[in-house]
Amino acid sequence: MPFANFKFPAGVVDAARKEEIIHRTTAMFVEYFGEQARPYSMVLVEEVADGGWGRADETLTLAKMGLA
Template sequence: MAGRRVADRIRTEFYRRAGIEDLLSSTASLCITTTGKVITMPFANLKVPADTLTPESKKKLIDAVTDAYATVYGERARATTLVLLEEVPDGGWGVGGNVLTAEMLGRS
């Protein structure tokens, strides 16, 4: 339960800094209230190798994911789609118990 409260505080601060705190629902995670209805916000959490995307490529990726959600859920989902890009530092990846590095992936 304490972990949930921490996650709620982090999410609230994220929304506040993004200027969208009015989208927060007090009753459900990643839901908003519009015209008296509670609907689920589309949410994509993309993890990418650190320092591999330019600001322009990040924008392109966010736009593409938002477009994909709008295609599936309809245009009504576009305004509430949240895309979070997390950059994972070199050595922060693992597959099958093996740590992956940029050198192993051929990017060094």
């Protein structure tokens, strides 16, 4: 089963954008694996609390990323 998991800071991605991510990711799976992959494709879009993730040993926040 093709599976993708996207994580975004909470409040950054609205419902329409989440739906677009799901549709486009599914289309990519179908392009790569064929139409038979569509019913088994899983796309998870998660929102992570501000400050609940990091990169390169630094906690990231919306303010640090200039998105606050």
